[in-house]
Amino acid sequence: MKKVLTIAGSDCSGGAGIQADIKTMTAHKVYAMSAITALTAQNTTGVYGVLESTSEFLEQQLDCIFKDIFPDAIKIGMVSSISLIDVIVKKLKEYNAQNIVVDPVMFSTSGHALMCSDAMDTLKNKLIPLADIITPNISEAEALCGFSIENTEQMLEAAKVISSLLNGSVLIKGGHLTDSADDLLYIDGKVTWFNGEKIDNPNTHGTGCTLSSAIASNLALGFNMNDSVKNAKSYITGALKANLDLGAGSGPLNHCFNIII
Ligand SMILES: Nc1ncnc2c1ncn2[C@@H]1O[C@H](COP(=O)(O)OP(=O)(O)O)[C@@H](O)[C@H]1O
Numbered sequence: 001m002k003k004v005l006t007i008a009g010s011d012c013s014g015g016a017g018i019q020a021d022i023k024t025m026t027a028h029k030v031y032a033m034s035a036i037t038a039l040t041a042q043n044t045t046g047v048y049g050v051l052e053s054t055s056e057f058l059e060q061q062l063d064c065i066f067k068d069i070f071p072d073a074i075k076i077g078m079v080s081s082i083s084l085i086d087v088i089v090k091k092l093k094e095y096n097a098q099n100i101v102v103d104p105v106m107f108s109t110s111g112h113a114l115m116c117s118d119a120m121d122t123l124k125n126k127l128i129p130l131a132d133i134i135t136p137n138i139s140e141a142e143a144l145c146g147f148s149i150e151n152t153e154q155m156l157e158a159a160k161v162i163s164s165l166l167n168g169s170v171l172i173k174g175g176h177l178t179d180s181a182d183d184l185l186y187i188d189g190k191v192t193w194f195n196g197e198k199i200d201n202p203n204t205h206g207t208g209c210t211l212s213s214a215i216a217s218n219l220a221l222g223f224n225m226n227d228s229v230k231n232a233k234s235y236i237t238g239a240l241k242a243n244l245d246l247g248a249g250s251g252p253l254n255h256c257f258n259i260i261i
């Protein structure tokens with residue numbers, strides 16, 4: 001069985017973060033492992049508290065994982081501080097980790113900051129360069145490229161600027177552009193649009209976490225980057241279409257949509 005590691009924050013309500021990642025990986029029939037960067041107290045209505053892991057404890061988790069069950073792919077989500085990013089960078093290099101997917105989580109859908117603003121340079125200059133693919137949403141892409149993105153032409157301009165930060169690919173997610181769910185994949189100057197139908201479902205808590213975990217799972221399974229993104233896009237569309245409606249706010253996805261019992 002292929003093994004996939006998520007390095008991310010916990011969402012106690014099960015919609016985003018570690019919990020979304022493990023559900024996604026399990027649905028892909030890969031073995032899921034987790035190194036937890038923070039505990040969050042959140043639900044579908046917002047984020048109410050964050051308790052960061054110490055960098056020493058994150059290091060201990062990563063050593064336990066890499067020394068025993070080596071992951072075939074890694075997804076990195078919420079990492080709130082410089083010291084946590086530094087530990088991850090050190091360990092990815094030390095263990096020569098492969099198939100690294102970085103979802104540069106900065107804010108929750110509800111608008112709560114999940115990364116300290118002073119960590120931006122470390123994210124850009126140390127972690128992102130190690131990625132095989134990064135998956136910013138529109139506002140994360142704006143923070144990385146430094147200009148605002150209001151249409152598909154500007155998505156492409158942003159992808160070009162962001163791609164200079166790494167050797168890997170850039171996927172800019174269009175889920176937050178008004179009437180499209182079109183994602184732009186930029187690999188070595190080659191542009192591929194994944195045109196998704198915009199699903200009329202307000203329950204999008206955890207879409208970014210789910211997409212990046214699905215990409216990591218597909219990479220672990222041996223698919224190339226283009227097919228991994230294509231398959232992941234189809235997974236997220238299925239999970240949104242399956243219309244789970246839980247909680248009072250923006251609810252979680254339905255990861256059981258293709259499980260047959
Ligand atoms: N209403 C929607 N209908 C279809 N796809 C969507 C919808 N909202 C988001 N997506 C897709 O979900 C994935 C995650 O995108 P997005 O919501 O932009 O990320 P994030 O959760 O990081 O903000 C992308 O593939 C995006 O196109």
Ligand SMILES: Cc1ncc(COP(=O)(O)O)c(N)n1
Pocket residue numbers: 008009010011016017018040077078105107108109110114204205206207208209
């Ligand atoms: C622990 C954690 N990680 C990531 C997100 C972002 O997910 P979303 O953008 O779907 O709210 C979140 N809300 N919580």
